[in-house]
Amino acid sequence: MMMAKRSNDLAEALRRVPLFSKVEPDDVVAMAEHVRELHVERGEILFQKGDQPHGFYILLEGRITLAFPSEQGTERILEVIKPGESFGEALMFLGQPYPIFSQAGVDSRVLDIPEEAITNLLDKDCRLAKRMLAGISIRLHELISNLEACSMRSSAQRVACMLQHAAPSAGTQEYDVQLPAAKHIVASQLNLTPETFSRVLHVLTESGLIEVSGRVIKVLNAEGLRKLQL
Amino acid sequence: MMMAKRSNDLAEALRRVPLFSKVEPDDVVAMAEHVRELHVERGEILFQKGDQPHGFYILLEGRITLAFPSEQGTERILEVIKPGESFGEALMFLGQPYPIFSQAGVDSRVLDIPEEAITNLLDKDCRLAKRMLAGISIRLHELISNLEACSMRSSAQRVACMLQHAAPSAGTQEYDVQLPAAKHIVASQLNLTPETFSRVLHVLTESGLIEVSGRVIKVLNAEGLRKLQL
DNA sequence: TCAAAACCTTGATATTCGTCAAGGTTTTTT
DNA sequence: AAAAAACCTTGACGAATATCAAGGTTTTGA
The missing domain is CATH 2.60.120.10 (Jelly Rolls)
Structure with missing residues (x-):
């Protein structure tokens, strides 16, 4: 310093x-x-x-x-x-x-x-x-x-919430999110372990809501993410 | 109103x-x-x-x-x-x-x-x-x-922390804490269910750290509570 | 003072999430 | 370009805590 x-x-x-x-x-x-x-x-x-x-x-x-x-x-x-x-x-x-x-x-x-x-x-x-x-x-x-x-929120809800905040505008259904840092950093901000974060992304992918490639997450169905929040 | x-x-x-x-x-x-x-x-x-x-x-x-x-x-x-x-x-x-x-x-x-x-x-x-x-x-x-x-803290640690904050002065080993509201209100502030709060109080009582009677909790061993925090 | 309501405890069970461990992938450094 | 380091994923397992249910206790208020 x-x-x-x-x-x-x-x-x-x-x-x-x-x-x-x-x-x-x-x-x-x-x-x-x-x-x-x-x-x-x-x-x-x-x-x-x-x-x-x-x-x-x-x-x-x-x-x-x-x-x-x-x-x-x-x-x-x-x-x-x-x-x-x-x-x-x-x-x-x-x-x-x-x-x-x-x-x-x-x-x-x-x-x-x-x-x-x-x-x-x-x-x-x-x-x-x-x-x-x-x-x-x-x-x-x-x-x-x-x-x-x-x-108040489960791990999947916290991840979905983060992805929603990263939306370019309110109504958009499809968009790309570039994670601002390594996944374990993002996980920690969401109060998750890297393992849980990885598993949540897996589940969301399985549900057809997102696609993950490296640090870029493609949101396919913003409405579906919103519904997770109840 | x-x-x-x-x-x-x-x-x-x-x-x-x-x-x-x-x-x-x-x-x-x-x-x-x-x-x-x-x-x-x-x-x-x-x-x-x-x-x-x-x-x-x-x-x-x-x-x-x-x-x-x-x-x-x-x-x-x-x-x-x-x-x-x-x-x-x-x-x-x-x-x-x-x-x-x-x-x-x-x-x-x-x-x-x-x-x-x-x-x-x-x-x-x-x-x-x-x-x-x-x-x-x-x-x-x-x-x-x-x-x-x-x-960062477990349920028992959160309860212990709350009891420590209620201490009349820093060094005191024994003191009474009057809960400021019903137990389920206090539990909610600690992000606990009433059930978990009740069980934590039970465990702390078993360990001889506190005694509970209604909304008054008698702390018997403040040092012991502190040790829970690690 | 009695009834109703609110509050609290306890047990059984379920769920969520973390931990540990191992292997694979990407990035950085040499 | 190879080696090392950091990063990420996946599985098996365990621990912490919530949920559900029932019964007991205290407080409120009619």
Whole structure:
């Protein structure tokens, strides 16, 4: 994990992040003074469960997973962060130790925004506060959906649900889904073992609802998937 | 569900809510103009899954449960709101339909804060925005814990965890826990059937870790409970 | 205070999903 | 291009937890 880049480049990068797109340019420059760019290598841990948050992060490039650890290494991946997304804001506001850990899936570039840089800005710019409220609300909504899936739905329903979310538009009956990562990663996000995920795909294929070839899943009958949800 | 009280009384009630305790009195009075007090009877539904949010709520008195519905009525209770707590803020900011429904467990009094009342204030008072950020962050943190419990822990571990959270202080070995509601409500919050909950309590009793009498659980060996978590 | 309703427990059984193990396939590295 | 590593699938099995059913207990309320 190493530091890089001058302040000006950082200000430029920050401006491109949706969260800060409406912030006064001067304020962004001021904030950039406190921001560092980190390079995190594949497999490297950005923060551990139990670490104290000192700010939050924005992913510029690469892929970062947030996951619950487990003794036998059977981690459960909560979320896969993609470039342009921020993470860790809520834990920063709370000031409690991280309940999850974060790890780079591939070599990644991350902005580290210290708490001071943000709290100062929040006092000046209520729009930023509203944007952060919106951002955290989205997170919260996703967590609720995740929890519902986890506690109310069977494995096949969770997979079907994921495939439906990947539909290009509401009514489409046939479409291709390109899995965003290795199957075992996707399985973990659905709170499934790779074995169960594989078996579910098998069953859905047998039923003529999908066709699988590698990481591409061809949905043949979206309506049929919907019916699984009851 | 009926309306009641004059504006002045509402302003008074609002001031007592932690969220608004630092807001300028004049602003609270202005906000009170738009706020209604609702009376919700036991069993009545405040909002359904799928309804469009128009604001958020603060519970003054009573008990409100937030839950996922299910066809066969085997709902899963996500959270039990207690007096003084607010709910629905995040969904208001998102403007998406409620993913859960809310129901009064007993006759309750609720403040209905429409979106306009809050968004106006947010522009004026950044401290309120920060407080709301903190409030939503807490919610988010709880959801993460809930999801972790749900996907990483066994039934006995979830029960033990709940009993640990109810400890009066960190080190105490023996203490009484008064369940906040009927056992089947508590079971649902732990994502357990009442049957499984009952059996877990039985096992913990057999192991000499607890004693159960009605809704009071006497923890005999907090250290033993902790060891269950591994 | 008695009846009804809600709540809780216990047993038998079924289902879902995870674990373990082995073999095959694809991707990466040398 | 070969070797190694990572990834994926399949089968046999087991464990955890839900479901169904019945009976007991407590609470509510008429």
